[in-house]
Structures are given as C-alpha cells and as structure tokens.
Amino acid sequence: MLNIDGFAYTNRLKNVHPTEKAVFALLTLFLCLVFSSFTVSCLTLLLMTVVTVRRAGIPYRAYFRMMAIPFSFLVVGVLTIGITITTQRVEQEWLGSLTAAGVTFGVTSGSIIKAAELAGKSLAAVSCLYFLALTTPVVDLTAAMRKLRIPSLFIELTELTYRFIFVLQETAEDIYLSQSVRWGYSSLKNSYKSLGSLTATLFLRAHHRSGMIFTALTARGYNGQLSVLAPEYRVSTANILMITVVELLLLSVGVIAEVKGI
Template identity: 25%
Template sequence: MSNFTDSIYKIKSIDTLGKKDTVIHRINPLSKLIVTIIYILTILSFNKYSVINILPLILYQIVIICLGDVPFSLIIKLTLVGIPFIFGIGIFNVIFDKTIFFRLGKLIITAGLISFISIIIKGILTITSGVLLICTTCIEDLAKSLRRIGIPKIFVSQILFTYRYIYVLIENAEQIYNAYMLRAPKQKGVNFRIWGSLLGQLLLRSFDRAQRIYNAMSIRGFDGEFHTDNARKFKMKDFIYILLWSIFFILSCKVNIPLFIGGIIMKGMI
C-alpha cells in the first residue's frame, strides 16, 4: 500500500470513528466542543515554567480514549505530525534563555529547558485534544456546533469542504504519481525536475474539480450555509459532562495535584 492510499484510509478511518456509538459519542457535540475549548484555555493558562502541574490534565485524554474507544496508535500518529512545529517553536527558548533554574549536582538546568519542555507538553496535549474531538464527533455535528457558538459560516464551510475533499486531492496526487512511475519504472521516486510539472497538473485538476463542485452546488441553491436536521437538544448528562470537567480543570489550575498527592503519600509513610 502506498503512502497516498494509506493517508486516504487514515482519513476515512477518522470519519468512521466519529460515527461510533459509545458513551463519549452520545454526548452532545456542543458539550464536547465547549469542554475541548475550556481544556485548551486551561492548558494555555499555565505559566511557561509549569511542567509537573500540567500532567494531571492527561487524565482527560485517557478518559476520552477509553470511553470513546479511540485507537491509541492512531492518536499517536496524528499527534506526531505536529511535533516538529512545536519543537521548532520551543527550541529557541533553550538557545536564548540561559537563566539557571536549578542544579542537580553538577548538572545545570536552565529556565529555557524547562520552558521548552512545558511548550512540548502543552503542544502535545492541545493537538491531542483536537484529534480526540474529531475522532469522537461526526464532522457534520461538529460543524453545527461551531455555528451555534457563533463561528462564521464561511469558516465552517471551509472546514467541511477541506475535510470532505482532502482525500480526493490525495487520490489525484496518487494517480499522477502512479502514471509517472509507470513511465519511469527504474527511477527511485520522482525526479526533482519534474515536480513543477506534476504539481501544475494537480493544481489544474483541483481547479477544474472545484469549479464543477461550485457549479453543482450553485444550481442547488447553496448559499454558504449547510442546512441540516435540527441540532440535538441538551440533556442533563451534557450539562454534567461540562460541569465535571470544568471543575477538574479549575482544580488543576488552582491546586498542584501531583504535589498534593505526593504530600499525602509521604504523610502515610511516616
């Protein structure tokens, strides 16, 4: 299986995951969206030197993965995509912030290193929370929830179109790649001199398909708004879901949970 085909199946598998019937999937999509936003804001609220304090927030993701029946391997693969960008942002802290934070014998730990680790943890948790939201919520329900919290319809439309047609773009890229390899079977990969031509073909095909899609939707009266059935009503379990997680996030901000638990354990051992 080629990398192109593998990418297509990965996208379709995410779509399938969003339509499962689990405890998490049955929660109102708007509740899950609100909790995810609160979760990300909670992560960002920690100062740049917080490392241990952030770790209890991993519990949220563990619960969602277990109750939502989301494959851990898929979460890891999708999260790793964003690691290079996070690393590129955080590495400058190590280079420029040489302030001594503490010493471990002869080993000097700088403030830049601590803030770098904090950025990596925050980035991973933020990306993973977004991935889990997509994996436990149908994209149409997620789009409706975005509209309900006031996101402009043009942005929601862009998200839906991108999500729905990205695998079509990948299929076109695979067709062009396979056609090239059939004409140059002895080559390992695509010659860099041909990349411009191949990308040009892909761009022209994309423009042509986009125009046909636009014409088809215009004929059907599309005005930028996706009209679907009525949104799911809020139930008591949805309010409880938001309330419980909000309490946990606030406690994580206000109380150093690892230090608190460590203190209890130490008292028990004395």
C-alpha cells in the same frame, strides 16, 4: 499514514453531541493554558488520554504515535529553554555545566522546571486538540461552528476545503498511478518531469472541477449561500454534568496549585 479522519467517523463517541465535545476539549485547553502549572498539565494530559483511549476507543498505539509527532518539535524547544548558555563568568547555581572557550553550557534548577512546565503544557494542549480531532468529524465541527454564529464565509470555506482535499487526493493518486505504470518514476529525471506534470494537471483539474461544482450547485438553486442542515444530536444531561464536574475539579486543582505555588 495516521487516519485521524477515519477515527473521527468511527469512534465510540461519534454520537455524542459535537458541542459537548468541543466545549469539553476547549474548556480544558483553556484551563490548562491559564494555569501554567505542572500539576494541571499532567492532570489534563492524563484526563484526555484516558478519555480518548478508553471512552472513545481510539487504539492506544495510534494515539501514542500521534502524540509522538509534536514530541520531536517539543524536544528542540525544551532543550533551548532547559540549557542555559552564557559567556558571563557570573557564578550561577548550576546543576551541571560545561565551560569551553569562555562559553558556559549548563542547566539550572530554574531552567529545568521551566522546561518541564513547558513540555507538560504543550503535550496537554495537544492532547485536548487530539481528543476533539479524533472524536469529532469535521462536518460536526462546522455544524457546531454554525451554532456558535461563526461567520458563514469561514465555515463554508472550511467545509469546501475539507471535502475537496479528498477529491484532490484521489485525483492525484489516479494521476500518479497512471504515470508510474508508464515508468514515469523510474529514474530521478523522469520523477522530476512526472511530478511537474502531475502538479500542473492537478491544478487544471481542480479548476475544471470547481466550474462543474458551481454548475451543479446552480442547478440546485445556489444563491451565494451554502445553506445546509446538520443531523440533530441529542443533548445529554449526564455528559454536561460530567463535563461540569471535571472542569470544576480541574479549576480547583489549578487554584490550589497557584496558591501553594506548586
């Protein structure tokens, strides 16, 4: 299992202001999406990889394993764009083709460029989000969301969901363990039965726990709003300056690439 959550709390950039990190990731993502340029995508990918692995200290093995996850989806998507299938006998500039039973499969230079652009853009976009996910704990993200005046209902839901994923996971693990020590998963039939009762129990527990949480919140004067304070982070002028320079560079590269049509 990839421990994204664990890295978020232990990486070397954990003390950097979450808004700085969010702005950096999202602005880069934005530029990368606006300029559909292969150069910008590659630069973004390189930039994010270096920052995540070198600056934040995420082990490169873990990072590349994470990058491999979208890769498999990407391959399928890119293949469908890269390979042109046609029944028309119109002569195209095939780089290579195969005709069978009146259907032509092949690649053209145009389709290859398009596919490469798409692959680059997707990986670059994913690397931006991974940077954010790996360096910024969810609690910091929601704190930044609060500052950005995102509706509190949305933020509270995010926070509660996040917290209770772990509680639910722990409960599920406990139930699974107690079932398996009693041979609950010894055969396929038993496994089906045990998994069913695990799911049912999990729902009941979740319901019960939500009641208890509500009681505990009420006892502390809950009035319909989960108002909390986040720890304060220091704003770093150096970081802001660096982000500005990097983004401006990326922007100019993008503009030049657009003009020259690379």
